[in-house]
Amino acid sequence: MxxxxxxxxxxxxxxxxxxxxxxxxxxxxxxxxxxxxxxxxxxxxxxxxxxxxxxxxxxxxxxxxxxxxxxxxxxxxxxxxxxxxxxxxxxxxxxxxxxxxxxxxxxxxxxxxxxxxxxxxxxxxxxxxxxxxxxxxxxxxxxxxxxxxxxxxxxxxxxxxxxxxxxxxxxxxxxxxxxxxxxxxxxxxxxxxxxxxxxxxxxxxxxxxPLQRKTTISAENLNYxxxxxxxxxxxxxxxxxxALLVFLQLIDSFTVKGFLVQGGLMSTVAESTKGVYDRGQPLVQLGMVVATGLGTSLLPTLHTHWQNKAEAALKQAFQMTVRMSLVFSALTTFGLIAIMPVVNMFLFSSREGDGALMWYVTIIIPATLITVLTSVLQSMNRTRGLVWFVGISLGTKYVGNVLLVPAWGIDGAGIATLIALLPLLTFAIWRIPRSLWHGMLTWQWWCHLGIVLGAMVITAVAVRWGGDWLFGQTRGASILTCGLAGLSGAVVAIYGVIHQHIFNQTELCALPKGEHLAQLSKGN
Known part of the structure; x- marks a missing residue:
């Protein structure tokens, strides 16, 4: 113990x-x-x-x-x-x-x-x-x-x-x-x-x-x-x-600039445009921190249940892990898309590449789920075939860049990254035992999540438009607008998650200050 x-x-x-x-x-x-x-x-x-x-x-x-x-x-x-x-x-x-x-x-x-x-x-x-x-x-x-x-x-x-x-x-x-x-x-x-x-x-x-050469033990199973x-x-x-996302970025390093030039840009313009596209990487990293952290924090518990063959507890821990990861990654992704122009201006002092960055941050959802599901598969020793699908995803990314970047520029590179993650995500979902998925994500639940996401996006976009109209589009104004739009969207999202019963009582209690959220949920 x-x-x-x-x-x-x-x-x-x-x-x-x-x-x-x-x-x-x-x-x-x-x-x-x-x-x-x-x-x-x-x-x-x-x-x-x-x-x-x-x-x-x-x-x-x-x-x-x-x-x-x-x-x-x-x-x-x-x-x-x-x-x-x-x-x-x-x-x-x-x-x-x-x-x-x-x-x-x-x-x-x-x-x-x-x-x-x-x-x-x-x-x-x-x-x-x-x-x-x-x-x-x-x-x-x-x-x-x-x-x-x-x-x-x-x-x-x-x-x-x-x-x-x-x-x-x-x-x-x-x-x-x-x-x-x-x-x-x-x-x-x-x-x-x-x-x-x-x-x-x-x-x-x-x-x-490591410099010690002599050993007094004989361990055949530990030979080189x-x-x-x-x-x-x-x-x-x-x-x-x-390193999956880093490998995808490496493919971009070898292909994006060349394909942008092939699409008609001057070399120096292509380099600057690739620099704009690279703004998406820290946004994705930050976007995955909360969702992945909440999900993977439950993995030790899940592994213990698997070893002890506690099927009911295992199913509950798995569903809590996946549901939290999915909800928070979706809220982060759609929230970033809703306020991307002001985020871009606030952080990087221009609104260049808003569309490409919106496409790029969509990978937060599949990348988070892949991180969590492959960790679950490792804890269950069900990793066979994963490495092949990593290869398929990397090949899909390269082909996507070849087809999309010359015509659509850095928007195409973002779309290619999203598409590339889908084969591996699909395989990881398939490898998880069917019994763990049973009764987890119903159509009713998806509808409730869609309502929450829609309300959050509409609120954040409306506040962003209002901020642009009232304060202007300077960097200083964007900081204020970003804060107001982000806060209003977050308030609507929290209200929606509670009142649409996106999480059950156990899941709410697992969140920071979750007891208060659970009490609010009981009253609805």
Missing amino acids: AKQQKLFAGAGILALAGLIAKILSAVYRVPFQNIVGNQGFYVFQQVYPIYGIGMVMALSGWPLFISKMVAEQPTQAEKRLVARRLFWLLAGISIAIFALIYFGASVIAAGMQDMRLVPEIKAVAWMFLLMPCLATSRGYTQGQFDMVPTALSQVIEQVVRVTVILGVAWFGMQHAWDVYRIGTWATFAATIAGVATALYLLRSLWDFN RQLWQRLWREGGLLAVLA
Whole structure:
């Protein structure tokens, strides 16, 4: 019981740290874009997906697998042994990735149709050399149910990285650096942050000491060949699922600018337009924080019910998880669409690309559901076939860009991303046992949710139009209009959720201050 309480407490700490890290990772891009402009933002975002893939590997993909492997070992000596061996396997992978990116920088830049990106691509390669230290240290401590080192390391990494990026952007603009030089040093911030994080995790690393060569135990199931196979089969799936959106962004880095030029734009205009399109990424990240956080916070409970074969409790926990994720992601998505012009002006000082950003934020709904459902499938050991559908989604994204971007510009890129997520979402829904879905989302419930969303959108749009008419469309006016429209929409949404009985009493009580909401719901 004490061990289970420690696990849940640790999961809460990790979730809170992840929330802080995600907010920092999304928010800093707003002042960065304001400092360097659309073209500078384009330069940074072109290479960002490569960093994003490395971050996911070192933060969530590999550590989750390593923690599972460590937790499986019966003795402390075997825990240390498996951590040491996985460290060296990851070291080999990291060196190979570093070499591929660093020495292939010219090829990658040519694929992105911008050879000026070569120094920036080389700069991002260095962070991969830190991946074995970061991933293994985090996984080793998590495998012993100590989540604090991983949690604090996430926050340290993002604080250092964000501070360096914004400092470089300000210093570079003050000293008339070109945007490519700023982008190179801003990207190298990931390596600086990785070094700071590695220093913090040094104690955990020293505990299993990867430099120790002698071992007094004989564990046939922990030989390098078997660990390698499990690392790719299980750890690879976790890493790919966690990095799905980053892979989609990487496809955009290779295709969007070229297809915009093919559609008739000048190269510099295409770069600026791609920078406008990239504004959608922090909006999606922020939009997913609340919905994903609420949903995944229930996953430890769900996993426990699955292991104990408590079918009724499992079904209730699953339906609560999915319903919360769906409702909050839908409210966030439609709320952002309703006030997008003022959000765009408030955050990025222009209303360029409103339509494309509206399309782009629609991925919040499928991306949130994919995150939650694939986590559920992992807890049930029903992941077979997921990696193939990740490939199908990536292929769909590329084909969508080919067909839609030349004709529809960045609107087409946003639509292609939405379409690309649908095959994987459909498969994940299909893989969940039918019994868990039974009686969950009735037509009556969908109608009630539609009424809430419609009322919220109509209210927010009406207030936005009124704000534009009364206050004008300057950036300062947009801040006021955004606040009024967002607040009015949120009030209508909360009222609607309570009075249309979108959540049952148990689900309402699970929300912050949910007891008060449950009392209000009882009176209707």
